[in-house]
Each structure stands twice: as structure tokens, then as C-alpha cells.
Amino acid sequence: MSCREWLTGNSSPRGEDEVTSSGELSCESISKKFSNGKVALSDVSFTTPTSGIFTLIGRNGAGKTTLTRIVATLLEPSSGRATINGLDVMTDARKLRQMIAVVPQEGRTVSWMTPRQTISSYLLWRGVSISESRSLADEAMAKVGIESYSKRLNSTLSGGIKRKVLVAMVLASDAQIIFLDEPTTGLDPISRRQLWDVLTELGEKRFVFLTTHYLEEAEAVSDRIGVLNDGRLLAIGTMQELRNQLKYRYTLRIPSNDAKISPFEGEKVVRKDGELQIMTTEDGALKISRELVEQKTRFSMNPVDLDDVFYYIVSEDEGRRGVAKQ
Amino acid sequence: MSRTSSQLLASILVNTVYEMKNYPVVLVNTVLSPLSFLIIITLASRGTLFGEAIEGGLIMTMFSAGTSLQADLSHLKNDFKMQDIVVATPTTAFVYVTGMTISELISAAPAVVLLSVLFALYVHVGLAQLGAVVSVILLMFFASVSLGFLLATISTDIVQSYSFSRLFTTLFSTIPPVYYPITYIPLPFRYLAYLSPTTYASEIAQNAAGLLPEPGYSLVIAWGVLLATTFLFFLVTVKKSRWRDR
Numbered sequence A: 001m002s003c004r005e006w007l008t009g010n011s012s013p014r015g016e017d018e019v020t021s022s023g024e025l026s027c028e029s030i031s032k033k034f035s036n037g038k039v040a041l042s043d044v045s046f047t048t049p050t051s052g053i054f055t056l057i058g059r060n061g062a063g064k065t066t067l068t069r070i071v072a073t074l075l076e077p078s079s080g081r082a083t084i085n086g087l088d089v090m091t092d093a094r095k096l097r098q099m100i101a102v103v104p105q106e107g108r109t110v111s112w113m114t115p116r117q118t119i120s121s122y123l124l125w126r127g128v129s130i131s132e133s134r135s136l137a138d139e140a141m142a143k144v145g146i147e148s149y150s151k152r153l154n155s156t157l158s159g160g161i162k163r164k165v166l167v168a169m170v171l172a173s174d175a176q177i178i179f180l181d182e183p184t185t186g187l188d189p190i191s192r193r194q195l196w197d198v199l200t201e202l203g204e205k206r207f208v209f210l211t212t213h214y215l216e217e218a219e220a221v222s223d224r225i226g227v228l229n230d231g232r233l234l235a236i237g238t239m240q241e242l243r244n245q246l247k248y249r250y251t252l253r254i255p256s257n258d259a260k261i262s263p264f265e266g267e268k269v270v271r272k273d274g275e276l277q278i279m280t281t282e283d284g285a286l287k288i289s290r291e292l293v294e295q296k297t298r299f300s301m302n303p304v305d306l307d308d309v310f311y312y313i314v315s316e317d318e319g320r321r322g323v324a325k326q
Numbered sequence B: 001m002s003r004t005s006s007q008l009l010a011s012i013l014v015n016t017v018y019e020m021k022n023y024p025v026v027l028v029n030t031v032l033s034p035l036s037f038l039i040i041i042t043l044a045s046r047g048t049l050f051g052e053a054i055e056g057g058l059i060m061t062m063f064s065a066g067t068s069l070q071a072d073l074s075h076l077k078n079d080f081k082m083q084d085i086v087v088a089t090p091t092t093a094f095v096y097v098t099g100m101t102i103s104e105l106i107s108a109a110p111a112v113v114l115l116s117v118l119f120a121l122y123v124h125v126g127l128a129q130l131g132a133v134v135s136v137i138l139l140m141f142f143a144s145v146s147l148g149f150l151l152a153t154i155s156t157d158i159v160q161s162y163s164f165s166r167l168f169t170t171l172f173s174t175i176p177p178v179y180y181p182i183t184y185i186p187l188p189f190r191y192l193a194y195l196s197p198t199t200y201a202s203e204i205a206q207n208a209a210g211l212l213p214e215p216g217y218s219l220v221i222a223w224g225v226l227l228a229t230t231f232l233f234f235l236v237t238v239k240k241s242r243w244r245d246r
Helices: A002-007 A064-071 A092-099 A115-125 A131-145 A159-172 A189-203 A215-221 A238-244 A282-294 A305-321 B003-022 B023-044 B050-080 B082-087 B095-124 B125-154 B158-174 B186-193 B196-206 B217-242
Strands: A026-032 A039-049 A053-057 A077-082 A102-103 A177-181 A209-210 A224-229 A234-239 A250-254 A266-270 A276-280 A300-303
Touching: A002 A092, A026 A238, A039 A064, A039 A077, A039 A224, A039 B023, A039 B196, A053 A064, A053 A189, A053 A215, A053 B196, A064 A077, A064 A209, A064 A282, A064 B082, A077 A238, A092 A102, A115 A159, A131 A159, A131 B003, A159 A177, A159 A189, A159 B186, A177 B158, A189 A209, A189 A215, A215 A305, A224 A238, A224 A305, A234 A238, A238 A305, A250 A282, A282 A305, A305 B158, B003 B023, B003 B050, B023 B050, B023 B095, B050 B082, B050 B095, B050 B125, B050 B158, B050 B186, B050 B196, B095 B125, B125 B158, B125 B196, B158 B196
Parallel strands: A053 A209, A053 A224, A102 A177, A177 A209
Antiparallel strands: A026 A039, A026 A077, A224 A234, A250 A276, A250 A300, A266 A276
16 A cells, blocks of 8 residues: 555545546456456456446356455456546545445444444544434434334344444445445345335435345346356346347246147256246247147246346356356 | 544544443453553562563553554454445545554553553653653554554454464563563573564663663664664555555
């Protein structure tokens, strides 16, 4: 760390007149190789508007956290450049840090503090006065429905409430760009869905950069989605744009796999529970559904969801690279 | 209240005030812990080393502030990911560390006050000598705080951090003759004690209080070593500590 970075947070000098506000997050050829030789990101390039909710999905170890940490000014990339609204994450970190807020993966509430103390201290670090920090903390706790826990020690709270405290912390701030790295990991389904409501509301007024490996979560809350696999960005777009990348538009699910189906254009997968899953074209779906109706076989038919899209994109990529399916 | 004052206050509240308020046993520990060596040395020497033990207690309380800083920062960074949360705010590394350092001073305050009262009652020194003792204590404090922050930022796990902390304490406080005169150490091992800056600090302080004659070398050298060590620790910390990860 240089003296400049110690005192200002910036890695190198930059004149204010160079800064432009373009309203987008842009990564140009971002790569990251750690000192132990592990390559976490390879040549990641994309641009997304800084509004709504952008979600990165990928399996464990896909590089979601590394990419999030780089764009959130927490980690230096090995090469490449990232900017948010025209501000470079390396050279304009000081300015960016006034606009951003982060809840890291595995971020936890400090055990010896209460939720109110946690949120209020965070706001003090953001430069808010102590009296204002307390009233903002109270407002944020009310918004996420944890005001009744405000004076209990964090160590006595459930995992779901602790997560809500961290989300309330960034919600209470004036940050317009919020990074949430797997905020719902480990939560029960009800707590997770409650947090989705909070995230959706947050995304209406600010830009939320979210990572998750719950695909139904990404589908439920995101305006745009990026698919990462093995440190490479495979696809990015709205749910509809991602669907359009697939050759097949419909998924049929048949509870038993002994239904007789004549040849069709598409893919057939038998799931662990014996369910037959068929991805096919609109015509194929129509043809197969007629046959199933004639055979009086139960089935369901839906447009492809993010599970299907993710499976298809990742399988194709791994097939191309000759990676064994896990 | 300025933005910087708010940021300093946040570090103080998180690292000391809320901890003491919510777990009062922490406060008892901060008072008792530095006094343990003072009591042992005083009893073992039948009171003859009481002055040295008071000075040693003052030096070690301040030096331990750095050890505590390292342990606290590592705990906040590795167990709660607090450093990541704070890095992505307008708070700079300098303000964060300054706030945390003040919080360690607040933690050390009860012991420092008690030892200072004992010092005033039992160790009689002139103003110049008092200035020397205070300067030595402050130099040790800055050196240990620098080293503490450096080790905290490069540690990745709390077990690794505790090992740094224990090593730090053994090398700088248990082995060197801080609570007793260096003349108590047999000659061949005495040279080893000079590898620690706390040895020079205690020699200067003990000499200033009239508890130890001037050693075989000029005390100017001891001051030089202390200043150089503090500057070196500070320089290495500024250069090598990691606010944003690499």
C-alpha cells in the first residue's frame, strides 16, 4: 500500500475533470490470478446499466466473489479495467467508496454489538453524525422488520435476522450502488423469500449487484443476469435474452420415464427421482403434449426457466472445453 | 461533528466501548492483565524491583496495545469481514487505524492510570527524566501499533493471527528484561535480549528513574535503536499492509 492509498484510498492520482458519469458498470478483460497460482477470473468483459438488480450466478468457485470484490474496490485485478459510472475501481476508489456499500460473502454481525449499534457504527464510518446514524438505523430496522430485535445482542439472533441486520446496514446508507455477495446463503426458505422482497424494493431505487447460487432467487429478483463458470463469463442479459440463447423454449416434465414418445427435436434428461425432463421447440412441445394426452400420461409444460438456461449454457461450455460434468 | 470524527468514533465504539458496555468482564480483564507481572516480580523480588516492575508494566501495557490491536483487527477482519465492509466506505486506512489505535488506548487507560499513580508515588524523577520515560513509552506504542496493523492486514485466519500475537508477545515482552534489570540475565544470553527493542526501552526508562546505571554503551545508541525500529515498523506497515487485497 502506498502513502497515497493510506491517506486517500486511491492507488494513483486522478484529476476530477477526467471523471464522467456514464450510468453503467463496465469490465474490460478482467483477469485475476492469485499468488498461489489459482486463476479465478479469465478475461471477463461486460457492461451493465447501474440500475435495477444485476445478479451473477454460477457454481461454487465460479469466480462470483472474486469479480464482486474487484468491482467493489476490495481486490486488485491482475489485469484489465473496471469502471462504475465512469469511475475506475483502482484510481477513483475514494470517490467510488462514497457511492458504494458492500455486504461480503460470510460477512457477519459483530457478536458483542446489537443490531442498532451495528447499523449506527456502519453509518458513522460512512461519515454520518451520531444522532442521524441512530435515527437512520431505526428507520432501516423498521423497513426490514427487525425493530423488535434492535437492542438484543447479535450473538443471540437467528441467522436470518443477522443477515437482515447486514442488509439493513447498507439500506440505511446513502450508497446508490450496493454489492451483496450471496446474502441469502444458509437461510431457510421463508427468511430467503422475505429478503427477496427487501432486495426487490432496494433495486427499485438503487443499483444492486447480487451474487447467488440459488437460481430461483436470481430469476425472482433480477433485471439482468450474468452466468459465470470457471472464471469466465458465459452469458449476460435479461431473463428473456438468456432464454433466447437456448435453441429450445419449453420444458416438459413427466413424472415417470416410461411414457412412449416418438422422436422429437430437443434434449431428454432423466432426473435422479425418475422424472423425465424434455427441452424442446414450440412445435416439439405441442407434438409431445398431444401424444401424452392420448396416452393419458400426466405432465407439465413450462417455458424454460433459469435452471434450464444455466444447465444448458454451462453444459455446452464444458462440452466445448472437454470438462467432465460434475 | 466532522466526517473524520464520526469515522474515528465508529472504530472506538466498535472495538472498545460496545465491547465493554455489553461484556463488562472485558473491562476487568484490561485492568488486571497488565498488573499480573507487576505483582509476580514484586513478590519474587520481595519488593526490591517494585520500581522496575512499575516501569515495565507501563512499557508493556503500551506495547501490548499493539498486540491487542493486531488481535482485534484480525478478529474483525477474518471472523466478521469487517475490513471489507469498512474498505467500501469513505473511511481511509489511516483513519480506520487511528480510530482503532485510540480504542486500544482507551482499553489500556485504566491500567495506565493505575501504573502512573504508582509511578508518581514510588518512583521519583525530575521533569527531564519523566519526559524520557514518556517518550520511550510512546515510541514503543507507535512501533507496536504499526506492527500490529501490518500483521492484522496480512493474516487470513484467526488461528494464524493468534500465533502472530503470541510470537509478538514472547519476543517483545516475555523474553526481554522489561520488568527487571538486564543485569539479572547471565552474560552470554544478555546479547540475545538486545535483539528486542523493548530491552532498549526498559534500559532508558530504568536509567532515567535512577534504577539502573548507564549501560556499557551510550544511551544515545539505545534511543537510536528505538527511533529506527519505530520508523522501520511504520515504513514497512505503510508499504506492506493491505487495505485493498491483492
